[in-house]
Structure formats: C-alpha cells, structure tokens
Amino acid sequence: MKILVTAKGNQTSDAVDPRFGRAKFFILVDTATNEITTHDNSQNLNAAQGAGIQAAQSVVRLGAEVVISGNVGPNAFQALNAAGIKVYLCPQASVEEAVRKFKAGELKEVASPNVQGHWA
Secondary structure (H helix, E strand, C coil): CEEEEEECCCCCCCEECCCCCCCCEEEEEECCCCEEEEEECHHHCCCCCCHHHHHHHHHHHHCCCEEEECCCCHHHHHHHHHCCCEEEECCCCEHHHHHHHHHCCCCCECCCCCCCCCCC
C-alpha cells in the first residue's frame, strides 16, 4: 500500500504538515517495499487558488491509496474521494509516527473535510 503523508520537511522524522494542498513536502511510503520517496510540493505553496485540487492530482499521479495530513479542505477532499483515495488526519505527529499509527489502526478515516477552503 502506498501512503502519502504531508510533511513540513523532507525527512520521516519531520512533522506532519497541517495543510494538505499547501504542504511543503509529500512523503510517500510504500508499505510493500518499505521504499520512501520525498516529493516537493512548492508549486502549490503560494498558489492563489486551486492548491488542494492540484495537490490531489499530484497524489493521484504518485499512486497513493491513502493520505495522512493535519487537515483537508473541501475541494481537496472531493478530488481525493473521487479518485478513491482514503483520507486520515494525524495532527501534531512526525511522519514516521503517523505511518506507525495508521498501520496500528489508530487513525480513523474521515468522511468529510475538516476545514473550509483557503483556511491557511
């Protein structure tokens, strides 16, 4: 399974970014191979609009099946949901801790966005 975690830095020891669309990095963890790749999301950091949808499109291209972030807005949630990507929230944790919690079944899948658009 491929799990994408929003991150403030490019290491698994870095904190989960509370923003999905405007996260600084995406860290993709492949649980089948234990491969970890980091993807820069800087193109969306200062986007006037559409950051969530563009970020969701990137997630789809990366082949993620699950997204873990601190928050997710309505447009991003809708785009991820339409692509069949499950969303979990894990604020105030490192990327590695968020993945561990997901694997242990400690995170709950969200059924709707938890913030309004353009909140950050």
